[in-house]
Amino acid sequence: MFVRDLPVSAAVREQYRASGIEELYPPQAAAVEAGVTRGENVVAAIPTASGKTLIAELAMLTAEGPALYIVPLRALAREKYESFTELPGVSVGISTGDFDSPAEELGEEDIVVATAEKVDSAIRNGASWVAELACVVVDEVHLLGRPRRGPTLEITLATLQRRAPGVQVVALSATVENPDAIADWLDAELVESTWRPVSLRTGVYADGDVEFDDGSTLAVDVPPVGPNDDRGTEATAALVADAVDDGGQCLAFVRSRREAESLAARLAEEPSLQERYGGGPGRGAGSDGADAERGAEADTENGADAADPPGPRLAAAVRERGGTETGRRLATAVESGVAFHHAGLSSDHRSLVESAYRDREVGVICATPTLAAGVNVPARRVVVRDLERYTGEEMTPLPVLEVHQMCGRAGRPHLDPYGEAVLVAADDPGAVRERYVDAGPEAVESQLTEREALRTHMLSVVASGFADSKRGVLDLLDATFFAFQSPDVDLSGLVDEVAAELSGMGLLAVGGGNAAGDADGSDAPEGALSATDLGATVSRQYVRPETGARLVEAVRTIESMPAADVTPLTALGAVCATPDTRGTYLGNRERAAIYRYATQHAAEFTTAPDEAADFESWLCAVKLARIIREWIDGAAPETLVEQYRIGPGDLESHLERAAWLLGAADALADTLDSEVSVFASVREDLAASTDAEGDRRRRP
Template sequence: MRVDALPLASEFVEHFAAEGIEELYPPQAAAVEAGVCEGGNVVAAVPTASGKTFVAELALLTADGPGLYVCPLRALAREKFEEFDRLPGVDAGISTGDFDSAAADLAGKDIVVATSEKVDSAIRNGAEWVDDLACVVVDEVHLLGAAGRGPTLEVTLATLRRRAPDVQIVALSATVDNPEDIAEWLDAELVESTWRPVDLRVGVHADGSVRFDDGTDAAVPVDTADPATNPDTEVTAELVRGAVADGGQALAFVRSRREAEALAERLTDERLPSVVDAAGASDSGDGADGPDAADATHERGEDAGMDAAAVAEEIREAGGTETGDRLAEAAAWGVAFHHAGLSSDHRALVERAFRERRLSVICATPTLAAGVNVPARRVVVRDQQRYAGSGYEWLPVLEVHQMCGRAGRPHLDPYGEAVLVAGDEAGRTELWDRYVTADAEAVESKLRDPAALRTHTLALVATGFAASQADVLDAFAGTFYASRTPNPDLGGDVGDAIASLIDDDLLAATGDGGIEATALGEQVSRQYVTPDTGVELLAALRTVATMAPEHVTELTAFEVICDTPDMVDTYLGNAERAEIYQFARSHAAELTTGMTEADDFEGWLESVKTARILTEWVDGASVEELVESYRIGPGDLESRIERAEWLLGAADALAEVLGVEMPALASARAKL
């Protein structure tokens, strides 16, 4: 099937031709046959990089009205927005927490790209443009099964369909075990395919050789006898070296940030022969910080070496922290590490430089697999387990498949290779059965979780979609949960949720057996904080009202917001505990919780640490200082500042409803 045979205006056909899209990939053709261009609901369960974006564009461009593209990450939203905005004659908008299109004129856009939470939030705040949508595309719809965020996605989609009953739904999913269940819920045609533009072979290493699923074997010449080195790391290094020496790029996945950095350092010492294509090389940078010829044990391509030096320079310019310095040092040798402790600038730089083939290797924690597109010739999954709060757990099959799916660069590699590293035959068998031959998990609704029911029940009532328990149940009838459960008796659970919300003074019973949101409940819903955070904030604000005004400082404001479930925890090391304790004691008058009254003392002490970091930040401390003294990454600081901004706003709005004066909230926020 050819693009010019599709019901598309000629300018779009030309646009796609200019991007090299003239012939449809098989899954794309299947989606067309399933009706994406005729307004039909379609669920496409296909591998990453098999052309899902084009399917989305077909639906959005052929729809008779404005479209919405929902995705799970802000970075992905940005990427898609830029792509859609390049379409001829299309006015695209973006709406995410960190980046909003100019003003609230989303109503006039042809295509709006947003995260699922942002859509949910827009609905809660009375956005009317959602009623006019002709088409909604949901990317990564398998996240329906994610504990915290899945319920938001299914309730939001149910609400969208209720408000715009004729809206076309196109859902794009990773390969999961039960895509037919998602299709059934959405009354959609299912398109299922494992087709990829580049072949992928997956293998498992054990005892010096990799066995691939196409029956081939490959020896890995490495000395694993040295007890001073981790054999899995040696194997990983050799696999990376091999791919790079062969002109490819590699991704290596490990379990923790520290190990990602350690592996990057190990590979930097390796002095990988540069593989970075001369075509992708630019000449800039004086190379002063880059490798000297005297250091090199291999010949390096001149252009590539200078290019790597340029990447290193860009990294240094983006931020002079200790982490940034080490990253730049590795980048000078074509190696990078990647995890959420990096500043967002550094992360984006690493991703982009790798895509532009100015870096040979990224050593990453599992996140990279779910983020923006970073294809490599070879993917090595050294660690398949991850610490999960209480002991080690196997990574979900879906996650490992997504890592492996990053192997194979279209137009560059004859095929992609993914290797899982095990030590011995027993390990190989385990990994083979668990990941190579196994299907990904089924997607199962998490709506029944009490916290999810509380959140969404409050939202439905606060927005006026429901005024009784029956109404709430009616709204939930359109969810994935209801579609999957033969007799979805949520009555008891929703009843419990309502009772607890009334207890918390967020909902109130009306005389006739109905329910309504209190002024507090309405504000909690609009501010998009969880009910539990709302309750914590309200309790803290009531305490603030009893404090002497001179004791209510910015530290107080930060402590109020840090001791809520919506603020991310900050690890409190043993060595710091005593010092933070001392700090809390000497600032006791400014804190809303007394040393003896916290029911979770450890948790509270952690929030005091976070509050202290933020206080020092607004008092002018630099990123470097804070990163150094509190042992957090620049990215961790960023995320806490971001959340603090949001939660201070929420606290301020709630203080106003309560009639509590707390100027420190606004002043702290202004300084962030």
Template sequence: MILFVRLEPLTLEAALRRVTPIPIHSDSDSDSGIDADTEATIALVSDAVVSGGQCLAFVRSRREAASLAKQLADVGFGTNTELAEDIRDIGTTPTGKQLADAVTAGVAFHHAGLRSDHRILIESAFRDRDLRVICATPTLAAGVNVPARRVVVRDLKRYTGEEMAWLPVLEVHQMCGRAGRPHLDPYGEAVLIGDITRSNDSDDNSDSHSAQISADNEQRDVRTESRWRRYVDTGPESIESQLTAPDAVRTHVLALIVAGFADSKDQVLDVFDSTFFAYQSSTADLTAVVDDVVAELIEMGLLTTETPETTLAATAVGKTVSQQYIQPTTGAELIDGIRSITSFPPEQISVLTALEVVCGTPDMHDTYLGNRERADLYRFATSNMDTFVTNLSEIDDFESWLCTIKLAQILTAWSKGVPIDEIVETYRVGPGDIESHVERARWLLGAADALTETLGVEIDIFAEGHAQL
């Protein structure tokens, strides 16, 4: 069963009121190895292209995007050898090769694991109509201008790390909003797919068989009604202020004091009273929250009450932390790491030391740790303990620390000029993820180097690491 909406020059809200449910049954052999939802997606994509349009197909994961692109490439939507060669020229990682092979048949996939150069090429080719189909994760719908005649949302659930959860309504509407190219299409079409049941071609005309078909159809209707209520009748989720999240409060309190907008807890509360949070929660009292956060920032050494003119003031390191746009908790960890390094003999300090410090901070994105990697990572970590600021006996979350060491290894390999395809193969990480890690590490190494100057510490290892990256 699918939910179909044609988006004419209307608001998305108005268009959703014209949604039509359409039953679809698979008539292919049940041993084809392709599930019914994917079969329907392939049929809908093919129909859009044959009628002269372009199509975006959204799926739940990077792997699913690449897999669907391969299946669509087997159908074929023209040839684009020039674009494929451009992709190969940028990089020869397994992901890049897979992308180039799909593009040769007029299909591409798009997700955050791709190199940024590859993503830019795909987006540009699609806008120029040199590419007819993109299979993507929902990230493509956020902030990327790639409208298409038809949008197909195959997967309405994704794995959160704990369970399969429904996509937010706002996210689904964002994907549907890609349907319709201004000045090129008279309309756009958005299709939501879900729980397509296969029809049996059995010759059994028994009452029990008919009853089973009736039960299956009734169950499918219930599921379709559920999707209708979730994504059509119900509006997008309410936007809620995240100001009360501890990290956000710490960051904003420090910034307000550094910028001179407040020099006491009362003035901080006055500013918060003018925020979206206060509009949403007019009766909420943030006094206790601000009290706790100020106490934490003082303990971190980022704020002080020892000032003759104001109740609160930022310390020198507090100003640097705020001006580098890092979280206060990240700043505190960098300061601790810098002070630990000052006690090291010079021969024990290396860029790897600096990378361990920055890769363990809250502002550094985590990475995946595979079962097969743990033994090698443990051996590497224990053989380099003299280089690290962390004491093995004091580690609270060993799994998280191993992820820190893996990130440090990835960045070390990058800094030494190891080819990106070799890094991808060795550490099982996407090319786009490597770029993201490198960019964040540069930022944090620069922040750490600024803190060494503020602290008056003569350590150039962070600047050296920044230069190498």
């Protein structure tokens, strides 16, 4: 099928042709045949780089009304937004934050790009534009199987199909074991394919050789390993150097942030990377003319300029964007064409690494697995060094789907003749091959029955007016992926139990005097449900019911505290102790200091040390409250990052979440008609640490 045959505007067809697209990839053509341009629901389960974005564009451009593109991550939202804004004659909006707003301005756009959480919050806040949607595209729909993100996506999809009857749903998925189940749930045509524009071979490394799934082998020159060297790291270094020498770029996946930085430091020692990207002293040293010529050809192929190597320029740019120790380590690495990427990096540094890699100014990124599900950074060769991760209790194998997503990054269309993915076997290469190469990925299983998720979403559907009875809640749950997968499960008793829990928190009124009832709902009809004023506020503020209940308790505690004891630390301690706060690490070396600080300021906290249900978690909350308090008081980000052993990206995230939760706490205080104002004042102080253009006072 050719671009000239597509039912889109002439301007769009011309842009596709100008970008080199004359003929559709087979999966794209199959999606058109399945009705994606005729308003039909379609599930496309195809490999990475096989054309999912164009399928989405065709659906949105041919829809008879506005379209919504749902992504799992903010970084991916920004990438898609920038891509869609290049479509001629189309207005595009993006929304990823401000969970207490309906974002009505998005109703003016042809295409809206948003995270699932933002769409969910917009629905809770009564966004009118949701009912006008003609097309909804869900990227990475296989994330339905993730414990936290999955239930939100599942309920959001079920709600959207009822808020906008007849809306077209196009779901884009990685290759999974049960795409037919997702398609049947959405009443969609299934487009399933293993076709890729660039061939991919996957192999397992062991003892100096890689055995690929196509029967080919690759000998890897790994130098003898010393007593202090790690065999997997040295094998990874050799595999990366080999690909870079051949003009390719690499992604190397490891289990943790620390390992990503450590591997980057090791790879930065590789002469081939130093020569190609840093203009180091090894360039051409000890080589004959033919070697130098081959090196120059590879430099041209992978984007590095022998006369003006990108490493020093990139290192200077990294240093300009932050002076933390993490930033200094990144600057040192990129000088040799190596970068690392993880959530602890500042957003500026992450963006810089991603753009430098796309511009081929970096030869390799050492990353944690989250990069595989995020922005578009394909490579000639992907090396997965670590196939296990620490869960907090033990080392567990990575899911097959997660490893396949990493491997799928190999092979850059229009840049690479092929892609290679290599799994480094620590012990048993046969077991690695059997689990990750020969076997298919896991099936996607709904996570909706997780109790915390049910409380959150049951409150939201009642508070938003979508259901006003037990029957209404059950009707919505019957439309979920969970109900489709488990039709014999009786959800009635579970709904009663969750309603009772929400009622006990003061967030839901249950009528009819049943087991879940309370005095506020006793006059209502049997099975009637309604959100209390507090419940409605909790839902609109997009916090978990457990967080809302704790913040209400904190407000009431503050009301009884002496005025002199109510300080910014009081508000920060309260919000940092909620389930919606991402915890911070508490090292043994700092434990005593944080405990002394907590003891000195004990009167300012809403929870006393001896009253904390989980003392360790309480102490972590104190640490986080102290960090944010010191930020507000003017501490340099470099000081906070080094003193408290957190990443610059962690600091950004903690500050953003604190602002959100302080706003939620203040809204709950208003709902209670409380005179407690400390949450509002601290939020204002926190906002004052951000300049008018939205940048941090000093970038972490």
